[in-house]
Amino acid sequence: MMQCGWPLMGPLRWLHYVNKEVKVRAGKGEEHRGWLLSVDPVSASVVLVSFGEAVAVRVVMGHAVEAVEVLRAADDETAKRLRSVFLPPPSPCLDPKELRQRRDALRQWLQENRIPVEEEGEELKVAGVLTIAAPYSGQDCRSSNQIILDRIQRLVGIQDCTNQRLPL
Known part of the structure; x- marks a missing residue:
């Protein structure tokens, strides 16, 4: 599904894109792919996460977003990885x-x-x-x-x- 007018959609509609792999078309013909982790409710900026050898995080400014296309939903393992992207490493269990x-x-x-x-x-x-x-x-x-x-x-x-x- 392709959506235009991204900044005007609002937070309730943006929630449908969270935890999905998306393709974001931005100004000047740029295209970004990744798992949509979050959308800033004030600026409509999109936080994309890519998993590879290292976790890569990219922010696409809301005013530049022209369209967002959902490629697929996250499975349970990917959703778990997305939730843990910004968590601190676990501390050792001490009695x-x-x-x-x-x-x-x-x-x-x-x-x-x-x-x-x-x-x-x-x-x-x-x-x-x-x-x-x-x-x-x-x-x-x-x-x-x-x-x-x-x-x-x-x-x-x-x-x-x-x-x-x-x-x-």
């Missing part, structure tokens, strides 16, 4: 004892380096503005303050790699 040991070691390391930290349930709260969740690596840090987030992520990453005390 509760190992998680508690990691949390305690990180808390102690932060305290020894004069970084204010306290436990809030299973999470560590750093300086009241950053949270570290299990399994307590740099990737598990959350904060709305990007500068603090970056600094603590680097410190936690260094601590993970070296397991040593660093002077601050």
Whole structure:
């Protein structure tokens, strides 16, 4: 099925194209093929994913889309791969004892380096503005303050790699 006037179709119609292999005709005779992962509801831009040796992601700007043709629907395996494209790699499964040991070691390391930290349930709260969740690596840090987030992520990453005390 070929559709024209892509930006005018709207989100409800765009949903019918998600998880389908499509051919997108864009301005200047360009043609793009891939699995339609998402459509931006504001700009009508199309996110296409191609699987090969590596996953390739391409965004076709909504204003340039002239037509979209469905080639085929995704099977269960392809739909699963599409859902996992932007998910972080799975973290190792640690038992509760190992998680508690990691949390305690990180808390102690932060305290020894004069970084204010306290436990809030299973999470560590750093300086009241950053949270570290299990399994307590740099990737598990959350904060709305990007500068603090970056600094603590680097410190936690260094601590993970070296397991040593660093002077601050």
